[in-house]
Amino acid sequence: MAYLEIANLNKSFPRAGAPPLEVLADLSTAVDEGALLSILGPSGCGKSTLLNIINGLDDATRGSVTLAGTRVTTQTRSNVKISVVFQQPRLLAWLTVRQNVALPLKEMGLQKDEIAFRTDRYLRLVGLEEFAEYFPLQLSGGMQQRVSLARGLAIEPDLLLADEPFSALDEFSARRLRQEFVRIWAETGKTILFVTHNIREAVFLSTRVLMITTRPASVHLEVDVDVPHMRHPDDDTLFALEKQITREFLQMEGEAVA
Known part of the structure; x- marks a missing residue:
């Protein structure tokens, strides 16, 4: 049995005076534990909605999500610990880097020694231990996103959901963070779902790429990336x-317009 199973998932949202907005349509896939799966699709196709359902923040209209053997709904969330890294860092400007990373650990009720240990560990993992007492606005955008990643990892999740975390960065910063991200995934062994609309990013990061269609989204293509990590961005x-995936993507978009 796969770690995460998504079976015939449908999601629609009611609209006053109009038919429901169909966002997901019979979407099915399975993810093994420890995988790094990129979910690739055009903007607005329902990728974030899919993450919300996996995270138990919204319910499917039909179909199911099963995580580590438990069917996930807003009422019956899995015991799997889930963390989310967003497109924007969402740091609190009045707290230091250390305090931002420690905040969810305090909410979990951990002891002070454990909070300090984890905060130091994950700031070191993202290469920001020297900036622990800085405030977010003293850091570059890329560094802020690394703080966000450290905060997401510090709760030591079983499953990390990354929702376009590098899309707001310049390409130089994004390329460097992709390499860091893969290194951190290799060191921690976490299962990661990485949402993106950047084909190069999806191919470079992933063990597998899941391409979904325009709304209502279903699976268009699944591709294994059989290239050993660590990878070089210019690998032939x-x-x-x-x-190959770009051709498939353009064909998919052409069919949607036709």
């Missing part, structure tokens, strides 16, 4: 796969 095999 990755580039060939990127071209």
Whole structure:
């Protein structure tokens, strides 16, 4: 049995005076524990809605999500510990870097020694231990996003949901953070779902790419990325796969317009 199973997932939202807005349509996939799956699709296709259902923040209209053997709904969330890293860092400007990372640990009720240990560990993992007493506005955008990642990892989740975390960064910063992200995934062994609309990013990061269609979203393509980590961004095999997926993506968008 897969770690995460999504079976015939449908999601629609009611609209006053109009038919329901269909967002997901019979979407099915399975994810093994320890995988890094990129969910690739056009903007507005329902990727974030899918993450919300997996996280137990919203219910499917039909179909199911099963995580570590438990069916996930807003009423019956899995015992799996889930963390989310968003497109924006969402740091509190009046708290230091250390205090931002420690905040969810305090909410979990951990002891002070454990909070200090985890905060130091994950700031070191993202390479920001020297900036622990800085405030977010003293850091670059890329550094702020690394603080956000440290905060997400510090709760030591079983499943990390990353919702376009590098899309607001310049390409130089994003490329460097992708390499850091893969290194952290390799060191921690977490299962990660990484939402993106950047094909190059999806290919570089992932063990598998799941391409979903325009709304209402269903699975268009699933591709294994059989290139060992650590990878180089200019690897010819990755580039060939990127071209293949780009052709599929353009074909999918053309069919949607036709």
